[in-house]
Amino acid sequence: MAEISSDVIRGYNDIIILYLLLNDPSYGYEISKQIRTLSEDKYIIKETTLYSAFTRMEKNGFVESFVDEDLAGGKKRTYYRITPAGREYYRVKCEEWMLTKEVIEKFIAGEGRAV
Amino acid sequence: MAEISSDVIRGYNDIIILYLLLNDPSYGYEISKQIRTLSEDKYIIKETTLYSAFTRMEKNGFVESFVDEDLAGGKKRTYYRITPAGREYYRVKCEEWMLTKEVIEKFIAGEGRAV
């Protein structure tokens, strides 16, 4: 099966992550598993990519983090919550996606187009 | 109007360019204008991006270049022709696009989905 390369998904990791924060805060490991599940194993985000996206988006004010210190066994977990600015960013990026899709498909074979 | 950012189109410049070489060889300036026209001014590829894509794709064997020395006034123009490997690469990339589109749209609001 074809795999999704990083160049191709680049620029969409942000919205993929934010989508999963729209309803509830979540954390890295959980998000990572959800991406895998929701995409039916077609996209498995790299840990480093995911965590660096969190850092970047927090710096940009799109998410806020808080730590849950009370996990069983004294373990910690860092949650991220989407901010209003993050929601707006998500919305804008979705619109950009629609536009990009339209443009790219003019240059794509398939969907009834001959090569 | 929203603009298409480089991160978002990254990874698709190759197929956009190859698409325009499918039927006939062409050259940088012409391709650049065609992208602009076909996308209805929604995507204007940067010169540096375009020419470095040519160089990269030639190195990878997806295109071949030849120079037309006989332009009026002794000017030169470098044409690029798609190779069989380039056609195959284009085909594969198009399939990858279909898959990527499917995946991304699971994380996108709009198209009847609520946010």
Added chain:
DNA sequence: CTGTCGTACTACGACTGTCGGAGTAAATAT
């Protein structure tokens, strides 16, 4: 009681495609 697997990250350096800016030079339009 030892080792592997799953959870939940962090750090660091490398790579690649894109970008910004500058420059070149001839042809055509004003």
Added chain:
DNA sequence: ATATTTACTCCGACAGTCGTAGTACGACAG
């Protein structure tokens, strides 16, 4: 005469992703 269009080329910078490694705790198998 000057500006614009055509047709590139070179250079250094940047940002996001990746590969590799490491940490640390708990649960479960052998």
